[in-house]
Amino acid sequence: MPELIITAANCDRWCGPARARTFDFGGHTRILNANQHPIGSRGLMFATPIEEAIELIPEEQWPDLISQKDRDKSWIDDMAADLKLPCKDQNGLGYCHGYGPVTALEVARAVAGLPYVDLSAESVAGRVTGWSNQGGDPEEDLMVLAKYGACAASFMDRANSISPSRWKAGWEQDALCHRAEEYFKGLDSIDLWVAAGTCALRNIPTSPWYNWWSHCISGSYRLRYDSKTRTIYRKDRNNWGGDWGEDGFCWFARGSGRSGGTPSGLVAVRVATPSES
Amino acid sequence: MKNFRLLALVLGIGLLLGGVAVDRGLPSLDLPILQWFWPQQPLDLVIAVYESENQPLAEVSVLGGQTANVLRKADKWRQFDKDRLPAAWKPALDAALERTKPPCLCFVRGGKIVAAESLPKSDEALAAAIARRGGIQCQN
Numbered sequence: 001m002p003e004l005i006i007t008a009a010n011c012d013r014w015c016g017p018a019r020a021r022t023f024d025f026g027g028h029t030r031i032l033n034a035n036q037h038p039i040g041s042r043g044l045m046f047a048t049p050i051e052e053a054i055e056l057i058p059e060e061q062w063p064d065l066i067s068q069k070d071r072d073k074s075w076i077d078d079m080a081a082d083l084k085l086p087c088k089d090q091n092g093l094g095y096c097h098g099y100g101p102v103t104a105l106e107v108a109r110a111v112a113g114l115p116y117v118d119l120s121a122e123s124v125a126g127r128v129t130g131w132s133n134q135g136g137d138p139e140e141d142l143m144v145l146a147k148y149g150a151c152a153a154s155f156m157d158r159a160n161s162i163s164p165s166r167w168k169a170g171w172e173q174d175a176l177c178h179r180a181e182e183y184f185k186g187l188d189s190i191d192l193w194v195a196a197g198t199c200a201l202r203n204i205p206t207s208p209w210y211n212w213w214s215h216c217i218s219g220s221y222r223l224r225y226d227s228k229t230r231t232i233y234r235k236d237r238n239n240w241g242g243d244w245g246e247d248g249f250c251w252f253a254r255g256s257g258r259s260g261g262t263p264s265g266l267v268a269v270r271v272a273t274p275s276e277s
Numbered sequence: 278m279k280n281f282r283l284l285a286l287v288l289g290i291g292l293l294l295g296g297v298a299v300d301r302g303l304p305s306l307d308l309p310i311l312q313w314f315w316p317q318q319p320l321d322l323v324i325a326v327y328e329s330e331n332q333p334l335a336e337v338s339v340l341g342g343q344t345a346n347v348l349r350k351a352d353k354w355r356q357f358d359k360d361r362l363p364a365a366w367k368p369a370l371d372a373a374l375e376r377t378k379p380p381c382l383c384f385v386r387g388g389k390i391v392a393a394e395s396l397p398k399s400d401e402a403l404a405a406a407i408a409r410r411g412g413i414q415c416q417n
Contacts, residue, residue: 055331065334072400074341082346111341113354181361182329201334203341270329274355274363 004245005233006252011259014245015213018258026243031094031135032214046143047185050195050268054184057198062232063225065201076107076203077222077235077249083110087248088121089241091160096216097136098125099239100207101267102150103218105180107205108272115276119150119178121239123171126162133162138209138216139185142267148172149179149273182271186263193254193262196220196234204270208236208263212256219266221249234261317411322385323348325356325396326370335398336380342400344407351415384410 006014016023016032023030050056057065069075085106090099098121106119127144128136155171157163164171186195192208199206200220209216219236226233233251238244252261325340339345340356348354357363359379362370373383373393380396382403392410397403407413 069338072338072342073346074338074343074400076341078343079341079346079349082350110349112356113345113349113352115352182358201337202332203337271358271361274357274361276363276365 002246004250006250006259006261008259014250015215015259018212021214026089026241028092028240030090030240031092031096031133046146047139047183047267049190050184050186050199050266051190053270054198054202054204056190056194057201059194059197059232062197062201062223063227066223066225066232069201069223074203075200075222076111076205076220079110079203080107080221083116085110085116086118087237087242087244088239089160090121090239091241093122093125093160093162094133094135095121095125095129095162096239097138097209098122098128098141100209100216100218101138101141101145101180101269103237103239104205104207104267104269105145105150105178105272107218108180108269109178111203111205112272112274114272114274117178117277118153120153120156120171121150122156122160122162123151123164123175124148126164131162131164135214138207138265138267142180142183142185142207142269145180145269146183147179149175149177151175151178152277177273177275177277179273180269180271181273182269184268184270186266186268188264191262192264192266193234196261196263196266197223197232199266199268200234204268206266206268208266210260211264212258212260219263220268224251236261318386319411320353320384320386320391320407320413321388322353322355323407323413324366324370324383324385324390325354325380326359326362326374326383327356327380327396329358329360332380336396339396339398339400339403342403344400344404347415348413351413353413353415382406386411 102121124141124144128140151171151174155168157166200223206220208219217238222235224233237248256262369390373390377393383390383393397406
């Protein structure tokens with residue numbers, strides 16, 4: 001599959017019709033309800049606002065920095081390709097709010113050079129929803145990820161299981177080895193297009209969500225500048241398996257409307273627990 | 278006879294110091310003449326220790342560049358925030374960080390940190406620094 005740029009013209013095909021609650025893709029019903037609970041309404045205060053933690057890089061500086069990172073091949077995207085990080089698949093679960101942040105944690109582990117561990121997003125999102133298959137606020141998932149962590153998927157009785165009573169004993173202890181140690185949140189009081197782009201330039205994995213899509217994914221893998229149209233694109237990755245987009249990846253341009261790449265909110269994981277397994 | 282004993286003593290001390298130097302990977306072994314006599318064994322692992330706050334973009338590029346990625350792929354690269362060191366490496370890294378402030382590279386051979394130096398400023402300099410310490414075998 002050639003690279004996929006999400007636009008108004010192809011948005012229905014790849015992201016589902018506007019205002020849809022579900023969308024069939026890849027033979028599975030995809031539930032779109034990341035923000036069933038109003039995102040940010042409770043203002044979880046445990047995560048540092050991203051603009052306080054890192055210096056945001058003005059967009060006019062991005063084209064030169066993009067060229068430099070292209071020359072250095074130092075994007076997270078280059079790392080993910082070298083390491084062949086697999087695309088996660090929530091496979092009918094409404095747990096995108098967990099899949100996005102947990103993927104960001106997996107990428108943070110890759111940045112640290114730690115061995116790849118397929119982490120269970122269910123072990124995080126399940127704690128948020130009380131183990132029912134429904135949406136949630138990704139910031140709550142970040143809180144669980146920071147406090148309790150995500151266990152290895154190998155502890156689950158089957159892929160996408162949300163019945164922890166059937167999981168192997170010890171999953172909670174294993175989860176403590178995979179926590180977010182340094183993390184930020186970005187809410188729409190700032191320009192989140194700039195925040196997500198800055199994270200891409202700084203190799204900080206993120207999990208953005210989009211209210212127009214009612215969906216949360218992982219992001220900030222790479223930026224690209226089209227000098228002809230003077231447009232900057234950001235590369236994100238969906239959690240709907242490798243058959244979606246280009247091995248799960250897609251590109252977004254700035255915009256807050258339908259198909260726009262300015263997140264409605266995001267969480268970022270800069271440092272993961274440095275555990276070897 | 279007296280001269281022979283003196284010569285033996287000098288040679289003995291030299292060998293002892295050389296052995297310690299090889300074992301600890303002292304910077305003096307960077308001298309080509311010493312490397313000719315005592316070639317260094319390849320490294321097992323390279324650990325970069327950095328400070329996440331106010332990290333310059335150039336440093337991010339070195340840590341995320343091609344050389345580091347080759348090592349990542351071969352499971353021979355670790356990159357830790359100075360305030361979140363893993364328990365297994367913490368005592369050794371703390372000792373190294375007393376001598377070399379982060380951002381820095383710590384070179385591991387035989388399960389021990391044998392040398393540390395400031396983080397190089399470019400990908401080429403990073404590759405050269407690793408080569409100077411004996412290189413590293415990446416077979417993956």
